[in-house]
Amino acid sequence: MRLRALLETDALGLRLLGGAGELDRGVRGVMTTDLRDPSRYLSGGELVLTGLAWRRAPKDSEPFVRILDAAGVAGLAAGEAELGHIPEDLVTACVRHRLPLFAVREDVAFATITEHVVRQVSGERAGDLAAVVDRHRRLMTSGPAGGGPEVVLGLLSSDLDLRAWVLTPTGRQVAGGGAPLAASRAAALAAEHLAATRSGRRSPYRVTVAGTAYSLFPIGDPGRGASPAAVKDVRETVLSDWLLAVEADAGEWPAERLDLLQGVAQLISVERDRRDASRTVRRRLAQEVVDLVQDGAAPAEIAARLRVAAPVLLPGVGAAPHWQVVVARVEWAGGEERSAHAAGPVAQAVLEEILTDRTPPGTAPGTDLSDRIAVAHADGEAIALVPLAWTATDLGAGASGAGGSEAGAGGTGASKAGAAGGSEASAAGPGASGTGAAAADVAVDHRPGLDAEALLGAVRGTLGAGLGEDGRLTLGVSAAVHSAEGLRGALEEARHARRVAAARPGRVSAAGHHELASHVLLLPFVPDDVRRAFTARLLDPLREYDKRHRAELIPTLEAFLDCDGSWTRCAARLHLHVNTLRYRVGRIEQLTGRDLSRLEDKLDFFLALRMS
Structure with missing residues (x-):
């Protein structure tokens, strides 16, 4: 946006004090400061807002304006709340360096100006990026991919300050416009996306993972606001569709930005189709x-x-x-x-x-x-x-x-x-x-x-x-x-x-x-009613006793079999005295009528535990 547009916005109440010939300068951002030397925070093109707290004497204006001019800022807007007016020495310094100077009325908050500038600049960048996305889509649909999804994700990062990644349903990263996501976070985002898609929620899905807000856009979604279940059987695609994860909460986004991200998601779906075709x-x-x-x-x-x-x-x-x-x-x-x-x-x-x-x-x-x-x-x-x-x-x-x-x-x-x-x-x-x-x-x-x-x-x-x-x-x-x-x-x-x-x-x-060379191969083919009857006959008496007395007979049985009937090793594993272990095993035998010194009874207990 141009400085002239700010001056023509009545709601901002800006008054031009100097630099009428420089009003076509472009504004790329906004910064509020009261530092004597804010140069380390300036990158050029900003509208600088100041309350003049840095000015202690008239001689302070010249070095302050010289620093702003060297940094390439677009203009300076000074508030009248501190002194009730804009000092003449500041006006003179700005005229000398041809830096546009605006006075900000006491009843206008800097936050109002900042919000207006950010909204306008973001809208312009989004429009520029939308044109790039459209051009990239034409390249990808008419011939070999023009750089892949990384190009567009890089533009989201550089132009809109949005970090974004393309993930598969397992959390594998296909592309990214910033540092790679940690595997655990990518998996968590994929799981959130799958659950939201299964539930039929409208996209984008807004989630929070490890304290960070994300917005998840299905790749190839039939349209913003549409319920996937209403367009197709979601079960046929939910486990294979990619997603676009953006590190931002899209809840307050204007429709233009949402449409832009939907366009990016549709563009990436072209790349997905291309990769599928290669298979x-x-x-x-x-x-x-x-x-x-x-x-x-x-x-x-x-x-x-x-x-x-x-x-x-x-x-x-x-x-x-x-x-x-x-x-x-x-x-x-x-x-x-x-x-x-x-x-x-x-x-x-x-x-x-x-x-x-x-x-x-x-x-x-x-x-x-x-x-x-x-x-x-x-x-x-x-x-x-x-x-x-x-x-x-x-x-x-x-x-x-x-x-x-x-x-x-x-x-x-x-x-x-x-x-x-x-x-x-x-x-x-x-x-x-x-x-x-x-x-x-x-x-x-x-x-x-x-x-x-x-x-x-x-x-x-x-x-x-x-x-x-x-x-x-x-x-x-x-x-x-x-x-x-x-x-x-x-x-x-x-x-x-x-x-x-x-x-x-x-x-x-x-x-x-x-697993096919052991008893495990046989168990899946035992009828369910036979399995239930077999395990109930052997294990239900122990479960009932454990429930009443908290005796832990089932865990003791599992450990005893796992230790091949060794009293010493089993007692050590359970942190029990051998006599206590012998008491528990005796109780198991008493309740079930089995003898754990016999191989056949050990095998029956082993199979019952596996089938339970």
């Missing part, structure tokens, strides 16, 4: 391999398809020495009418995000491995083929060879891959060339396989907020396999592991292949 080839390749595996195709045919997939998933490596299969399903209570055709893509998007968010141990910071994720879907399940080979460039210096033995321990039988491990990779992989020369220049590290629980990690609570009370996410992970022959078994193994996870409580649960 089309990987999804198609994964779908072809999964279809072949499910249809019982010959291993040679599957291996041929993997030779096509490997260069896409592992650029520069030629073949993946080992693969893991991950299966995920998203289900909604009372959603039997929802077809597998609708549920599959939801699970596919969720699994892609989980795998992108959980990069391998040792990965260099900032490495984007999203182009290594291949997820298909079939019969309502998402099925991922995860390669367990990563180039030395991805892992950073010194990582090569660190995890070979661990991968072997996970069931692959892989040997360590050092700097010359490329030949081993080509020899082991399902698309090997036989010589290994093409891959020998790239050091390959066989990272430890994916762990089911670690895969979910911190995203468990975040995704739970999006699932709501009626949704469940279950996930199963296979052991690693190093040939096409093993993929069919790996797929079935991952599906069995997912069923084990589905038998557990909680909205988000996972199970790995190692």
Whole structure:
């Protein structure tokens, strides 16, 4: 805005005392000061407001005005409340330095002028930024992205002083216009966004996290003020849509600024669509391999398809020495009418995000491995083929060879891959060339396989907020396999592991292949009424006794079994005297009619506790 506009605003009551020829100066901000030397707080273009408390004698005016002129301020507005008038020495100094000077009436508060200037300047900046956003949108929709979301978020920071970030439903940061958010805060914002979206609240969602106010804008929201549930079934997108998190409370924002931020969110949705489109080839390749595996195709045919997939998933490596299969399903209570055709893509998007968010141990910071994720879907399940080979460039210096033995321990039988491990990779992989020369220049590290629980990690609570009370996410992970022959078994193994996870409580649960070699595999398939009767017969007498006497018999039983019946170790763990422990175990045996020295009775108690 111009100084002239301030003078023409009657509500401000400004009176020009000098500098009539400088009224076209632009005002970029406002500052109130009574310091003799405010230069450290000036950056140029400000309207300086002062109550004249710095002036103790006429000689003080000249150095004060000289400092303002050197800082490049737009003008000076002096209040009449302190002296009842504006001193002539100040008028003379301003005329000498050609600095516009205004008198502020005693009945006009500096806060009124400040609010007016800030509102006008912000509006102008928002208009300029809106033009930039529109230009950027045209660039992104007509060709390659013109710098991505970071450009617009940077403009929000520089022009409107708004810090903003683009986050995924798991809290992973896609882009930011300031310092990166702490992982815990990003996850908390994602959870707040998911919960608000599920509840059907109108956007933007205003939340407070760790004492800081944020406004959350859904990426690709159908329109400000619209309820997402009224436009689409929110369950189909809530777990995959990005969000724009702005560090500000949008509650008092004018409509123009809200519209601007909605435009930014829509612009970023273009980038989201572009990235989704880049996954089309990987999804198609994964779908072809999964279809072949499910249809019982010959291993040679599957291996041929993997030779096509490997260069896409592992650029520069030629073949993946080992693969893991991950299966995920998203289900909604009372959603039997929802077809597998609708549920599959939801699970596919969720699994892609989980795998992108959980990069391998040792990965260099900032490495984007999203182009290594291949997820298909079939019969309502998402099925991922995860390669367990990563180039030395991805892992950073010194990582090569660190995890070979661990991968072997996970069931692959892989040997360590050092700097010359490329030949081993080509020899082991399902698309090997036989010589290994093409891959020998790239050091390959066989990272430890994916762990089911670690895969979910911190995203468990975040995704739970999006699932709501009626949704469940279950996930199963296979052991690693190093040939096409093993993929069919790996797929079935991952599906069995997912069923084990589905038998557990909680909205988000996972199970790995190692759990399929124990009693855990059997428990999910025991009918519910049998499970309830079995556990009630053994444990209800102990629960009733604990409730009446606070005897802690159930915790004692769990600890005793966990210590393999060792009196000394169990007493030490519970911080009890051995005689006290013997008394409690005797009471357990008396109440249940069982003998904890017998293997059969120990096993019955163990299973009852696991099923309870």
